Amino acid sequence: MRDLSLPGLLLCASVVCSGCYMPPPVTHAVLSVSDGGAYTLDAQAVPAAELSQRLTARRASAANLRVDLHVTQLSSMASIAFAVDAAKQAQVRVDFTHDTAAP
Numbered sequence: 097m098r099d100l101s102l103p104g105l106l107l108c109a110s111v112v113c114s115g116c117y118m119p120p121p122v123t124h125a126v127l128s129v130s131d132g133g134a135y136t137l138d139a140q141a142v143p144a145a146e147l148s149q150r151l152t153a154r155r156a157s158a159a160n161l162r163v164d165l166h167v168t169q170l171s172s173m174a175s176i177a178f179a180v181d182a183a184k185q186a187q188v189r190v191d192f193t194h195d196t197a198a199p
Contacts, residue, residue, distance in 0.1 A: 123158035127151075127183070128166040133175035144178060151186035162189045 128136045135142045142150050155161045163183050167176055183190045 120160045123161050125151075125154055125158075125161060125163050125188075126166060127163045127179055129168075129171040129175045129179055131168055131170035133172055135175075135179060147179065148182040148185040151182055151188050155186055155188050162191060164191050164193055166193050 125138055126136075130136070133144075135144060135147055137147070137150055137154070151163065165176070165179060165183075180190055
């Protein structure tokens, strides 16, 4: 039987351990922007002035938070941009979705 060298052993160990990595779980929050520009975070109404603060608090309870941003075709770009800026300030990742039931 042939002895493995140190680099060979390290390579074998890295291959074996590479399958062991488990990424941290992702927590999703739902941020909705209504047609009129009102915001809801996880079905709770949030005033625009408190949006960044609420997202920061939510991120504190879930380190790997991702916000699913739900908008409709009638949501204003200004309201959407405000929500994205609030998420950036809170250092939260954003995924965009849209409400297919809207006209």
